[in-house]
Amino acid sequence: MEQHSGLTLSPTDSAALDALLEAGMDVARVPESTRAAAERVGKLLGLLEADDIVCDSALIDVTMQRLVRQGEPVLSGQDAEALDAWALSGYRVESTPHALRGRAARHEELASVVRDVDLEATPFLVEKTFQAIAQRAASDRAAGISMPSARGWRISDLVSVAAMLLIGASILWPTLSYMGQKGRQLSCAAGLGSVASAMGVYANNHRDSLPLATAGFGGAPWWDVSPDKPKANSSNLFTLARTGYARLRDLACSGNPKADRSEVKKGAFDWSNLESISYSYQIMAGPARPNWCRAAGEPASMVVLADRSPVVLRAINREVIDPLENSPNHGGTGQYVLLADGSVRWMASPERANGDNIWLPRAVEAIIQQAAKFHQTGRLEGFEIPLNEKDSFVGP
């Protein structure tokens, strides 16, 4: 016989147990000679019965955890129960059953350690996030994806409500502050900001290139606007509207009473006429074309877009030009410009701090300077191109 513990039943009790088992554990069926012993053995076995013990789900859970997660830590039964009670009570320790409250409090302390984070979101993060959403909305529109939530939005809404002039990586708080102090027309600045947003999205999709339809103007002046084909420099800016990155109303300045705010006509490559164009764009003729964001953060970043040039308007009409004349968009008080780093600035004079006149290419600036010595006049013919990619020179 296999010995398990070194203890064995007496022969009488052993015989009684056998008889009891044979009788199906029914003492009454056990032969009378061994019934007394069988009754005693039966009582002893009765001690092993546990009908009133119910295997609860927590035990099953813990057992399952042990089976499944061998080697992984497992909460003790009471901690598991306390966790459930704590969660069930809406994570209120005082609402947990008294017996579990101490352990529920431990859970709360552990959670507090995790929740205690000394971190706050910066305004920049919010603005950046908003900008990303604005760009996504613009991209979706450009790709013809209709976002139901954005049906009623305009890019200008996105930009003006969110981060009016926060474009790309550039922070424009100083600019906003300056404009606020001066009481300038924020709506116009926001409009230009929205153009910047669209331009940023375009650049993202075109290897940082600025919008371009043509770099050669077929022997005609770059101010010869023709809606049917990309002839004038303005057709480059028009690309934003033609390809869905912006709408014409986004490219319309409130300072231009003749600005075109209609929908883009099918097959159009440019505005219908010069007067309806609100902004002057960097002349994209020649090999020296600036890229978007190339000079981010640099004070001397390129001007790529400005309120419409008064110089070009006069040159077209063969009038004498004043290189220091301001845009008519704001009554001659100055002009908003968009830099290649995405920021928008107000310039009280078309001449930048580095001496670059945004209405003229360097060559003409030089001629004018030279001519001034001899009381002659400089001319602009519409064929001039920027000297290099650092020469801001805008026109329709």
Next chain:
Amino acid sequence: MKEVTDEKLFDLFRRGDLGAFRKLMERYKDDLLRFLYRLVGDRTAAEDVFQETFLQIYQSSDTFDIERRFRPWLFTIAANKGRDYLRKKLRRQEVDLLAPVGKDSSDGSGAMFVDLLEVDVEKPDAQMDRSERDKLVQQALGGLSPTLKEILLLAYFQRLSYVQIAEELGIPLGTVKSRLHAAVAAFAKRWQAVSKGEAAGA
């Protein structure tokens, strides 16, 4: 004056009021960033996931049922984004995964029972330097799988009920329970180890 509910703001946003969206973002920016910081482990990544979360909110705006609560939806999306980030990071093997703490088994069965009463839990205002504690918490959380970390943080930060977690994560109630138990146990064990290590090293 009664504050406009999240759900009302979201409804306004869907009608084109971007200002309402901004209010929601302002309302949850700190909580969400802290949640994500704990989830992904560093601020830069948390900010990236923060942006992705709101972009996803924007993109999924039409799918949101305004009869439901906005907050759990927001944090569940954030948790999903954070989990995606962690998985990508794991695939790139940029994470130095902590070896499971305490491989030894107290009863030899392979399982380790955690008794919270034996775990030293300092209150946030206790003497341990806050930044040091923060580092240890991140270290302890870093050893958890993305799945465990996600459920732990949803419970700890969002106080979501088991039913809510089940609904938001789309998993059975029983799984929520067992997964959260496992997450708490794993975190407690790792916290015990890292904080003891800190004390020993002090």
